Amino acid sequence: MLLEFLFPKTCVGCGKLGVYFCPSCSQRFSLASPICPMCGSGSIGGITHVRCRRPLGIDGLVALFAYREGIQVAVKRLKYRFVREMGEAFVDLAHKRIESSVVSYFQRDSFRVVPVPLFRTRERRRGYNQAAVLGEFFALRLGLDFAPVLARVKNTQALAELQVRLSSNEEKAIEEKYLSLAQRRVAQWKLLAEKKSRLRADEIRGAFKVSEKFKVQNAKLLLVDDVWTSGGTMLECAKTLKRTGASRVWGLAFSRGGR
Numbered sequence: 414m415l416l417e418f419l420f421p422k423t424c425v426g427c428g429k430l431g432v433y434f435c436p437s438c439s440q441r442f443s444l445a446s447p448i449c450p451m452c453g454s455g456s457i458g459g460i461t462h463v464r465c466r467r468p469l470g471i472d473g474l475v476a477l478f479a480y481r482e483g484i485q486v487a488v489k490r491l492k493y494r495f496v497r498e499m500g501e502a503f504v505d506l507a508h509k510r511i512e513s514s515v516v517s518y519f520q521r522d523s524f525r526v527v528p529v530p531l532f533r534t535r536e537r538r539r540g541y542n543q544a545a546v547l548g549e550f551f552a553l554r555l556g557l558d559f560a561p562v563l564a565r566v567k568n569t570q571a572l573a574e575l576q577v578r579l580s581s582n583e584e585k586a587i588e589e590k591y592l593s594l595a596q597r598r599v600a601q602w603k604l605l606a607e608k609k610s611r612l613r614a615d616e617i618r619g620a621f622k623v624s625e626k627f628k629v630q631n632a633k634l635l636l637v638d639d640v641w642t643s644g645g646t647m648l649e650c651a652k653t654l655k656r657t658g659a660s661r662v663w664g665l666a667f668s669r670g671g672r
């Protein structure tokens with residue numbers, strides 16, 4: 414195959430030829446610690462804390478590998494030099510690491526797998542949606558239905574790349590309020606983080622639409638994506654699905670960056 418010739422199959426960790434994930438690297442990839450997807454702090458099994466539950470919120474998150482080293486390389490490769498076989502290798506690797514109790518939970522309640530969509534021009538340019546490829550293979554492995562029912566109707570900027578800065582008025586207000594430099598730094602950092610999350614929320618709001626409503630109403634859904642970073646994208650997907658009548662929504666991310 415031409416692509417194989419251009420981009421020979423090599424291990425993302427050590428470069429060994431002939432595999433995407435060699436056995437010794439596969440053993441070494443660290444798992445991300447489970448977090449509550451609503452507040453980002455630790456939670457057993459990735460279940461949303463009782464205090465963090467919201468009617469349109471997400472109910473839990475399985476985020477598998479820590480987004481660093483070989484896993485980071487792998488996710489970038491999945492986006493930019495695609496071979497379908499690579500998607501399958503990702504899911505093989507991930508499937509072994511999903512707790513069996515979580516798998517039986519998804520199976521018992523007949524969750525449907527919904528990939529996080531790309532905007533159509535971006536998908537056309539790339540030729541595929543990596544989340545959909547992962548979603549298809551996850552559905553197959555877990556024995557769940559694959560239901561690509563979300564569409565992205567807004568071409569959002571990459572949330573991680575959104576830039577924010579403080580206005581001179583905001584800077585001044587902080588200077589007036591705090592005397593010590595250390596306190597000012599903390600206050601600036603906090604305000605920046607707040608502005609960033611507000612900007613992300615504004616950017617992603619209304620970005621998704623449900624196409625086949627009957628597949629969503631009263632359904633339990635498992636959103637699939639390659640990376641969970643701020644969570645903004647999946648949270649907005651979950652909100653859209655719940656508004657359409659989904660009874661429960663979980664996220665499944667191949668990897669997790671950030672905190």
Ligand SMILES: [Zn+2]
Pocket residue numbers: 424425426427428429434435436437438439
């Ligand atoms: Zn290796």
Ligand SMILES: [Zn+2]
Pocket residue numbers: 449450451452453454461462464465
């Ligand atoms: Zn929480």
